[in-house]
Amino acid sequence: MSSLPNPAPTVTSSSQAFWNATAEGRFTLQRCTSCDVVVWFPRKHCPDCWTETLSVFDASGKGTVYSFTIIRKVANDYKGATPFVVAYVELEEGPRVMTNIVDCDPESVTVGMPVEMVFHDTGEGNALYRFRPSAN
Amino acid sequence: MSIRGAAFIAGIYEHPGRDLPHHTIWDIHAEVAIGALADAGLSMSDVDALFCDGTAGFGVLTLCDHLGLRPSFVDNTETGGSSYLAHVGHAAAAIAAGKCSVALVTLAGKPRTGSPPVKWAAGPETGFETVWGTASAAHSYALAAQRHMYEFGTTSEQLAEIKVAASIHAQYNPNAFLQNVVTVEDVVNSPMVSDPLHRLDCCVVTDGGGALVIVSPEIAKKLGKTNAKILGHGEAVKHTNNGRIDLTHTGAVWSGPRAFAEAGVSVNDVDYASIYDSFTITVLQTIEDLGFCEKGKGGEFVLDGGLVAPFGKLPFNTDGGGLCNNHPSNRGGITKVIEAVRQLRGEAHPAVQVPDVQVALAHGTGGSLGSRHGSVTLLLGQEDA
Numbered sequence: 235m236s237s238l239p240n241p242a243p244t245v246t247s248s249s250q251a252f253w254n255a256t257a258e259g260r261f262t263l264q265r266c267t268s269c270d271v272v273v274w275f276p277r278k279h280c281p282d283c284w285t286e287t288l289s290v291f292d293a294s295g296k297g298t299v300y301s302f303t304i305i306r307k308v309a310n311d312y313k314g315a316t317p318f319v320v321a322y323v324e325l326e327e328g329p330r331v332m333t334n335i336v337d338c339d340p341e342s343v344t345v346g347m348p349v350e351m352v353f354h355d356t357g358e359g360n361a362l363y364r365f366r367p368s369a370n
Numbered sequence: 371m372s373i374r375g376a377a378f379i380a381g382i383y384e385h386p387g388r389d390l391p392h393h394t395i396w397d398i399h400a401e402v403a404i405g406a407l408a409d410a411g412l413s414m415s416d417v418d419a420l421f422c423d424g425t426a427g428f429g430v431l432t433l434c435d436h437l438g439l440r441p442s443f444v445d446n447t448e449t450g451g452s453s454y455l456a457h458v459g460h461a462a463a464a465i466a467a468g469k470c471s472v473a474l475v476t477l478a479g480k481p482r483t484g485s486p487p488v489k490w491a492a493g494p495e496t497g498f499e500t501v502w503g504t505a506s507a508a509h510s511y512a513l514a515a516q517r518h519m520y521e522f523g524t525t526s527e528q529l530a531e532i533k534v535a536a537s538i539h540a541q542y543n544p545n546a547f548l549q550n551v552v553t554v555e556d557v558v559n560s561p562m563v564s565d566p567l568h569r570l571d572c573c574v575v576t577d578g579g580g581a582l583v584i585v586s587p588e589i590a591k592k593l594g595k596t597n598a599k600i601l602g603h604g605e606a607v608k609h610t611n612n613g614r615i616d617l618t619h620t621g622a623v624w625s626g627p628r629a630f631a632e633a634g635v636s637v638n639d640v641d642y643a644s645i646y647d648s649f650t651i652t653v654l655q656t657i658e659d660l661g662f663c664e665k666g667k668g669g670e671f672v673l674d675g676g677l678v679a680p681f682g683k684l685p686f687n688t689d690g691g692g693l694c695n696n697h698p699s700n701r702g703g704i705t706k707v708i709e710a711v712r713q714l715r716g717e718a719h720p721a722v723q724v725p726d727v728q729v730a731l732a733h734g735t736g737g738s739l740g741s742r743h744g745s746v747t748l749l750l751g752q753e754d755a
Binding site for chain 1 (some may be wrong): 501562565613614615723
């Protein structure tokens, strides 16, 4: 549970800037300059109002667990890491993002628990954003 | 314009095989096509429209070549396991528009004995969803189950009741992959796959396939196959909604009302329902979303044999469903339609045949509750329904 693999993500021209920032320990979000909504996942338009001008800002890295599962058995890169937690974390800024919860006993994870972001280097110029329990 | 009464399902065929090591998927497509046409009293030369999913080679091009068809209308709609219910609605619309009069829908797959999982091209979301270790649909559906439990107090024992009901039905189906009746204890004591889903909360993995023949009213009358009139169809795509995914409901909240409105019937008119059952949670959420009970009360609804045929509140999946009978190609949509037609014809097993079925519902959920899925609801009825 302590050592999850760090597979490199599929990076596209639309997500390149996002993933580049993770190498510096930053999780960036886009905000629509027209309707002000926070956009997730990164793209070149706002899926709420279809404006094509978005601004970028650094997220706080804080959130709460929206839902989670403990994966007991798997046949991919994570085979040796079971049991581990996959979750949706609701960021302070709003979006619910898929991720792992780390640095804790999987059995201790609960819906609603406060978490904070950590970065795990993939060795390919970016890092995976994961979350660990936080005080509040 | 509506498709109500514009078409009938005149032919059905479910491949009896569950392990088919010596078939190609093309063999299966051909066998189920021939079987459904024979059931309708038609032949391959009568077919003027073909519908299949996106997993079959180059789709309709490959299949027309293989089957020797020259249709005037084709459709490759791909919404996962709900595709085939969408195909029925689209076929009815095409028949209503005069584009065709005999539509063939086929499904085939071999997840047990040979077909590697279908590799989809990467989407814009791929980098954000495929690096966290999820490898099967169970992992994603588990996220939906966990949140439903958190918000509404749904329990593993309640989810287990759905599997129990399916197993009670499957004991009468000699082709069912799992034919033993199980208890709530069996389900909750089976190995945890992805919390809170146990192994027995998951559908079976089977080879096989199925086919449907949808025809114009004139042809249905000529064939004497008027038990399964298409009353209404609704579809919807539920997705992550710009980071605001709500894991407590399915796309049935949109596809259901569309289908009921077109059919001009309500949940109270439904005598039998085929509910997509990739996992027990899929059934629970769908029952709520279609309006058979209040949101969050699905766990109570399924207690005390609520889903058990013939006399439960909502007799469901009388073939044993995907949970016990068959989930060919990891897709349960076509078998949902087939069993609904059997119920309308009075051809279900006598032990689970619901008396005097006037209106039957079939619902498909294809893709994933934990990210995005296609939801399709069909309402079928007797000729005078």
